Amino acid sequence: MSDSLRLIEQPEWNALQTHHRTMALCHLRALFAKDPHRAERFTAEAAGWRLDYSKNRINADTVRLLVNLAHACGLPNAIAAMFRGDVLNVTENRPVLHVALRNRSNTPILVNGRDVMPEVRTVLQQMNAFAQAIRRGEWKGHTGQAIRNILNIGIGGSDLGPAMACEALRLYADPHLRIRFVSNVDGAHFYEQTRDLDPAETLFIVASKTFTTQETMMNAATARAWLLARLRDEAAVARHFVAVSTAEREVIRFGIRPENMFRFWDWVGGRYSLCSAIGLPLMIAIGPDRFEEMLDGFHAMDRHFAETPFEQNLPVLMGLLGIWYINFFGAQTHAVLPYSQYLARLPAYLQQADMESNGKSTDRHGRPVAWSTGPVLWGEPGTNGQHAFFQLLHQGTVLIPADFIGFAAPHPDPLAARHHPTLLANFIAQTEALAFGKTADEVRAEPTPEALVPYKTFEGNRPTNTLLADALTPRTFGALIALYEHKIFTQGVIWDIYSFDQWGVQLGKVLAGRILRELEAEPEPPLRHDSSTNALIRRLRGVRPQHS
Ligand code: F6P
Numbered sequence: 412m413s414d415s416l417r418l419i420e421q422p423e424w425n426a427l428q429t430h431h432r433t434m435a436l437c438h439l440r441a442l443f444a445k446d447p448h449r450a451e452r453f454t455a456e457a458a459g460w461r462l463d464y465s466k467n468r469i470n471a472d473t474v475r476l477l478v479n480l481a482h483a484c485g486l487p488n489a490i491a492a493m494f495r496g497d498v499l500n501v502t503e504n505r506p507v508l509h510v511a512l513r514n515r516s517n518t519p520i521l522v523n524g525r526d527v528m529p530e531v532r533t534v535l536q537q538m539n540a541f542a543q544a545i546r547r548g549e550w551k552g553h554t555g556q557a558i559r560n561i562l563n564i565g566i567g568g569s570d571l572g573p574a575m576a577c578e579a580l581r582l583y584a585d586p587h588l589r590i591r592f593v594s595n596v597d598g599a600h601f602y603e604q605t606r607d608l609d610p611a612e613t614l615f616i617v618a619s620k621t622f623t624t625q626e627t628m629m630n631a632a633t634a635r636a637w638l639l640a641r642l643r644d645e646a647a648v649a650r651h652f653v654a655v656s657t658a659e660r661e662v663i664r665f666g667i668r669p670e671n672m673f674r675f676w677d678w679v680g681g682r683y684s685l686c687s688a689i690g691l692p693l694m695i696a697i698g699p700d701r702f703e704e705m706l707d708g709f710h711a712m713d714r715h716f717a718e719t720p721f722e723q724n725l726p727v728l729m730g731l732l733g734i735w736y737i738n739f740f741g742a743q744t745h746a747v748l749p750y751s752q753y754l755a756r757l758p759a760y761l762q763q764a765d766m767e768s769n770g771k772s773t774d775r776h777g778r779p780v781a782w783s784t785g786p787v788l789w790g791e792p793g794t795n796g797q798h799a800f801f802q803l804l805h806q807g808t809v810l811i812p813a814d815f816i817g818f819a820a821p822h823p824d825p826l827a828a829r830h831h832p833t834l835l836a837n838f839i840a841q842t843e844a845l846a847f848g849k850t851a852d853e854v855r856a857e858p859t860p861e862a863l864v865p866y867k868t869f870e871g872n873r874p875t876n877t878l879l880a881d882a883l884t885p886r887t888f889g890a891l892i893a894l895y896e897h898k899i900f901t902q903g904v905i906w907d908i909y910s911f912d913q914w915g916v917q918l919g920k921v922l923a924g925r926i927l928r929e930l931e932a933e934p935e936p937p938l939r940h941d942s943s944t945n946a947l948i949r950r951l952r953g954v955r956p957q958h959s
Pocket of ligand 1: 566567568569618619620621622623624627681682767913916
């Protein structure tokens, strides 16, 4: 995009606005009736995934005009720049190279002229050796017992990715190991996650890119106290704590030995770090081979994103469809609905990936944007959501584009497999109902008393994507996460925002530090906030435990 023309001044944007006036009046019923090959026309495949985007309020012109916009906004150059290691995270002066973490080719990737691939491979080998030692019972705790419990202490990108992935790939995990996650600074989280554990068999992974995050440091200090209260020997820390971080000095200051540290690099964003050493709990759970299969899946989607024409490019198409609804139809939220209990944590993971990346209102020239950017992303697994919020999706007053994610193969357990046709029937039925609805005449013909007809009518015309893979494997899982990462990238480029910083989380952190001092200081210090904040601080100073 040229400096002089902002996004909404581009001719390609204006063309889409004009086109929207026509498409806003079209119903999916008519679009499907007109074209018997519509499903085929609007389906694309990559890395084990099939995207059917035919149930969107688009025609061939929409795709053409959206692709034109992507070109006008410089998406091809931006993709090349990311894979080349250019400094795309300008406000933090860093390249954005999560693709290097799963680069399975022999191609070097350069940061400041230096190939980062040897370091990436070295850390993967270190993780591999450690994961094997834990899985084989060779890594002993301080008292000589094998480790059975792994507790990851981290938050945000240092928690959500591995926590979501351990749940997603649970079927592949060693059932003898308990892998748990502590993130919240609410002490109840640590308490509940550890109350039934034996410290002699427990290993803590302290995961923090910066190793300064308040919640993580507090939970890590509590973990240390919990361990030492039972094992009563400082030397135990070396056998029960490892760190994943970019900050060696901070790790050593905490008391973790450098040989027990797994490194990553400042060119890996927290929310894009699952394939780095941040994935260590996952590698311990599923083993190095499965972990590598996951990296293969990520890499396959990376190559697809970098090499495929936009008209067949899954992340680009999904990104552009998001732009279509957010910027032209005024949609403000986007639902992600996995029809897989294993993917229960996917929406929470994607909330950070998407909302921390594209929840921005300043463009890349420091000016306020004059267009909507990242949506509120939310979701729950199907079929649970159907009995909760789907009412609003079907008959509410807001337009909510939704991704339906499903798998063809049933669960390997024969009893669980019996559920699969029912799960799939619901998966398919919902997108059909959302698209086509039910007319008043169809309701009347049921027959239905006239007074109830308006209530039982479904307008339809509610857009969905269907993402389908054969089975949830490490490989298809990796490809799915990469798909969403690159969708987010596509949208950030078009919105002309920096997707890889997160300044919006700073203010609250700073204020919390000040308020903590004011809550704890004796006597009460002068409070210089607004009257509401001052009153809350006064009310909560010196509160004591109330439970018996
Ligand atoms: O507060 C936001 C954030 O900076 C995220 O971007 C990051 O994933 C998380 O905190 C945790 O940071 P760290 O890994 O440095 O502890």
